[in-house]
Amino acid sequence: MTALSIFLAMAFAAQTPAKPVNADSYVGRWNVIITDATDTFVSGGIRIDKTDAGLSGGLVWRSGSYAPVKSVEFVDGVLKITRGEVAGKQDIFEARLEGGMLKGQVTYPGGKVHHFEGRKAPVLASFKTSAPWKKTKMFDGQTLNGWHQRDPKAKNGWAVVDGELAVVDPKGNSDLVSDAKFQDMQLHLEFNIEPKSNSGVYLRGRYEVQILDNPDAKMALDTHGCGAVYSRLAPKLDATKPAGEWQTLDVEFIGREVEVKLNGKTVVKDVVDGITGGALSPWEGEPGPLMLQGDHGKVRFRNIEVKSR
Numbered sequence: 001m002t003a004l005s006i007f008l009a010m011a012f013a014a015q016t017p018a019k020p021v022n023a024d025s026y027v028g029r030w031n032v033i034i035t036d037a038t039d040t041f042v043s044g045g046i047r048i049d050k051t052d053a054g055l056s057g058g059l060v061w062r063s064g065s066y067a068p069v070k071s072v073e074f075v076d077g078v079l080k081i082t083r084g085e086v087a088g089k090q091d092i093f094e095a096r097l098e099g100g101m102l103k104g105q106v107t108y109p110g111g112k113v114h115h116f117e118g119r120k121a122p123v124l125a126s127f128k129t130s131a132p133w134k135k136t137k138m139f140d141g142q143t144l145n146g147w148h149q150r151d152p153k154a155k156n157g158w159a160v161v162d163g164e165l166a167v168v169d170p171k172g173n174s175d176l177v178s179d180a181k182f183q184d185m186q187l188h189l190e191f192n193i194e195p196k197s198n199s200g201v202y203l204r205g206r207y208e209v210q211i212l213d214n215p216d217a218k219m220a221l222d223t224h225g226c227g228a229v230y231s232r233l234a235p236k237l238d239a240t241k242p243a244g245e246w247q248t249l250d251v252e253f254i255g256r257e258v259e260v261k262l263n264g265k266t267v268v269k270d271v272v273d274g275i276t277g278g279a280l281s282p283w284e285g286e287p288g289p290l291m292l293q294g295d296h297g298k299v300r301f302r303n304i305e306v307k308s309r
Helices: 003-015
Strands: 028-034 043-051 054-061 071-075 078-083 091-098 101-107 113-120 134-137 147-149 158-161 164-167 176-182 185-193 198-203 207-212 247-254 257-262 265-271 288-292 299-308
Touching (some): 043 113, 054 071, 176 299, 185 207, 288 299
Antiparallel strands (some): 043 054, 078 091, 147 176, 158 164, 164 299, 176 288, 185 247
């Protein structure tokens, strides 16, 4: 392209008016980060859908589950989301688009405010290639080398016990984060969970595969049951063993396609729509670490390996 052509193209682009912001501009999935939180729970995900009746949506915010919201409105250029059914106990989100970025604030019951910004979530196409997988042994059976606390100010309730990576004191404990980061990956680990206990392993630091001593058959097939992608994808069958026994977890995660095998049986094979509560980072296009949940109950891990490309 000649210098004149470049100049004319730039001049034309400068004269082209920006597309007006309307309700459709907000439709889609958004990766969102809280800019003024004082703890480590800063990640959020918002989904806006267009329906015959207007707008609807769902969100995951900080920790907890992804869930539909009560209402989504577009009024005078502002996107307004209301989460919660009871008046006076609702979270009110208000946001505008500025240069393609979503910027806004959420007001919680009681008046506390968090500010946030976000951008459209990436597609994350699942490319199947013949490139070889590189194996990384994540735990040496002797030390916590290669891992760090999610919150360095929190108590460290992790220890190596008899060659196993164990939560010995969950109360106030920090999650444990790998130094290594991954995108497409295959994970293998073994876990042993105590009765009525709860944990999880986060893929890329933002998608939790639930580890749980299921209390009943109904929970086993819930989006919060053992082997679920927490609050997103429920297990198709109950493949758990009793608490106190060693169990295997094998996950292949390519793009957004995830397959979870629990004790050798496929319990989830689907597409992950977005992050889960408690994610380290909302930016789905970036590689992320493994993270082991350490503050919900006693659990032990061993033979933790990741294959990546």
